[in-house]
Amino acid sequence: MSEIEQCNSRNIPLPIQREVRQRCGFGCVICGLPLYEYEHMEEWAVVKRHVADEITLLCDQHHREKTGGLLPVEVVKAANKAPFNLKEGNSKPYNLHFAGTEATIEIGSNSFTCKDNGYGTAMVPVSVDGTPLIGLILADGHLLLNLVVFDECNAPVLHIKNNQLIYSTSPWDIQLVGKKLTIREAHRKILFEIEFFPPNRVVINRGRLLRNGVEILIRPSNILVTNNSTLLRDCHAHNCYGGLIIGYHENPVGGFMALQSVPRYLGDRTEALKFEKESLQRIESYS
Ligand SMILES: [Zn+2]
Incomplete structure (x- = not known):
């Protein structure tokens, strides 16, 4: 803040x-x-x-x-x-004005630029296995934000659909101050940070995205896919509608980076997380 x-x-x-x-x-x-x-x-x-x-x-x-x-x-x-x-149960859409013939999405020092193809032009900065985790849609001269955040157990915990913020769990802290949208998982831990620069630029600075055993960290200077240590820095693409595209997509999206097969963190993380929590409590009770 x-x-x-x-x-x-x-x-x-x-x-x-x-x-x-x-x-x-x-x-x-x-x-x-x-x-x-x-x-x-x-x-x-x-x-x-x-x-x-x-x-x-x-x-x-x-x-x-x-x-x-x-x-x-x-x-x-x-x-x-x-x-x-x-x-x-959800909030009003906040209109993010768009103007011009093309849009630029910057994400962790990488970027892609696409043409405005009219109503419904969709940009997908990050998508895993056919699920756009971050998406922006051009509609009636406005940019609509779409975001799905999954937790470690692969359950959706936050959903923003066309600027409507839909909250599924109470501990989330969401702020839209000026042009910057910040979503925090806990008091200090920034989970997602996106800045809107009207009329046609969006900058995604920070994020931790999880989906189907893939973990993606977005930092101001790069994107890291932790599964196989893929580090993306200064990748730029023009006339394309996607950024980092991982896994199989029935409707292929062109991006500045496509990773077909990424080793997954397998299994249900529920037990592991429970174990971590119990261990922490145990350690605290000794001290
Ligand atoms: Zn009001």
Whole structure:
């Protein structure tokens, strides 16, 4: 989280911000937009304190309406008790404007550029076994983000479909601040970081993607497929719609790198993870 954001939010301590985000379903409590500000429901000038229960999330529009007296505080408080995203189960699409005749996707120092083929043009930065883990679709002059995050047991734990953020587990921390979307698995562990540069550039800086026994790490300077230590750096492709394509695809996607056969981490990881957790608890109990 940037220092600027902290200042803008009157230095609300980070754990309180996080608690508020999760309680409000990562979006404006009125409309669900995942672009928001932290709003003190009690007059800040009067209370001068940061209490998670007294802070809510409002998008820019609803924040301005509240400040201008068009949106009564009672309505905000009622919405805070039943946030839009928690009622609907997902959030409103956030429109990422696209313009131009081609789009560029950068991922871990690699990139590909493709032409706008009209409505539904799909770009697939990372795909494994026919499942696009990251996808961007051009639709009506907007870029729509698609992201599926799987856990170590190959179960989907987060799904963003055409900018609709669908949350399946509560510990996820999702922020869209300015142009940067950050998804954290735990408090400090960044799992995914993507930046949108309208009108036609998207930069994927960080990510850990798992699928069918394949592990892909995206860092600002490279992409690493840990299974066979394939390191991708400065691979660039033009007129293509894919990035790193691993495994069999019924509908082939051209990418800057295609890995047909990658050795897989086999087996069910559930037991291994349980063992790791128990071992850790055991070690802690000795200390
Ligand atoms: Zn709103």
